[in-house]
Amino acid sequence: AQTVTQSQPEMSVQEAETVTLSCTYDTSESDYYLFWYKQPPSRQMILVIRQEAYKQQNATENRFSVNFQKAAKSFSLKISDSQLGDAAMYFCAYRTALVNAGNNRKLIWGLGTSLAVNP
Amino acid sequence: KAGVTQTPRYLIKTRGQQVTLSCSPISGHRSVSWYQQTPGQGLQFLFEYFSETQRNKGNFPGRFSGRQFSNSRSEMNVSTLELGDSALYLCASSRSQGTQETQYFGPGTRLLVL
Numbered sequence: 001a002q003t004v005t006q007s008q009p010e011m012s013v014q015e016a017e018t019v020t021l022s023c024t025y026d027t028s029e030s031d032y033y034l035f036w037y038k039q040p041p042s043r044q045m046i047l048v049i050r051q052e053a054y055k056q057q058n059a060t061e062n063r064f065s066v067n068f069q070k071a072a073k074s075f076s077l078k079i080s081d082s083q084l085g086d087a088a089m090y091f092c093a094y095r096t097a098l099v100n101a102g103n104n105r106k107l108i109w110g111l112g113t114s115l116a117v118n119p
Numbered sequence: 120k121a122g123v124t125q126t127p128r129y130l131i132k133t134r135g136q137q138v139t140l141s142c143s144p145i146s147g148h149r150s151v152s153w154y155q156q157t158p159g160q161g162l163q164f165l166f167e168y169f170s171e172t173q174r175n176k177g178n179f180p181g182r183f184s185g186r187q188f189s190n191s192r193s194e195m196n197v198s199t200l201e202l203g204d205s206a207l208y209l210c211a212s213s214r215s216q217g218t219q220e221t222q223y224f225g226p227g228t229r230l231l232v233l
Contacts, residue, residue: 033219043207045224052219091162097219105175106152106164107211107222 002027004094006110013082014118020067021077021113023092031097034068034075035107040088048090051075053097079115087117121146123212123225131231137198140228144191144212150174151193152222153185156207165208168193169215197230205232 003026013019025034036048051059051068058066063080079086092110124143132138144151152175153165164177168187185195191212197204207229211222 035221037224042226043229044226045209045211047221047223050221093162105167106177107154107162108164109162111161 002029002032002094002096002108004092004108004110006090006092006113008113009111010114010116012116012118013079015082015084017082018078018080019082019115021079021090021092021115023075023077023110025073025075025092025094027073027094027096029096029098033095033097034066035093035095036064036066036075036077037091037093038086038088039091039112040085045091049077082117084117084119087115089114123210123223125208125210125225125228127228128226129229129231131233132200133233134200134202136200137196138200138230139194139196140208140210140230142193142195142210142212142225144193144210145223148212148214148223149191150213150215150220151187151191152211152213153193153195154209154211155179156209156227157205162209165195200232202232204230206230 005024032053034051038046038048049061065078067076089112091112093107126141150169152167156162167175171187182198187193207227209227210225213220213222
């Protein structure tokens with residue numbers, strides 16, 4: 001079974017600085033999708049960035065980028081020029097790319113990293 | 120385009136009661152998934168519906184059930200509530216059931232069982 005581990009329960013960063021959140025996962029599959037979601041105090045789960053495992057190029061969305069190391073099964077999120085609005089829980093999630101029927105379309109989640117942004 | 124909506128946003132129930140939560144997906148989205156979020160267990164998959172059919176189910180007891188209507192709106196029901204059912208219930212929609220589809224989440228329903 002696939003698992004997702006976020007080893008940093010809490011992190012903090014100064015406004016305008018850069019922070020990296022870690023995520024590792026375990027799977028025997030070769031094709032899958034990885035996501036970072038943000039959950040601010042409003043509890044709304046917001047997609048930050050998505051990575052397809054078959055793509056070697058790391059995904060980037062404005063100030064957010066990932067470092068995807070497939071062999072190491074690592075998927076870290078880098079937030080550049082941190083802003084106060086970035087303060088939230090960040091969740092790493094995995095989803096298989098297999099199209100077979102069964103209980104495999106679900107997102108498998110890490111326990112999250114709480115990010116504080118200090119002014 | 121309107122996002123995923125969930126009603127009600129907050130609920131307080133007592134043990135033994137039942138509850139029904141509603142989710143309206145993004146227009147054009149036909150797949151709806153439900154997740155339970157608790158501080159202890161994190162986010163756990165409940166079930167997924169596509170075209171009114173349950174496609175996947177997580178490891179939850181039979182007290183948790185759901186359905187999807189022809190307009191893709193979905194409901195989940197929890198019968199005989201237990202204290203441990205207190206959680207944030209999140210609904211997510213996507214265009215299809217393909218695994219390449221990104222899921223977009225609603226604001227959640229916070230359920231408190233007393």
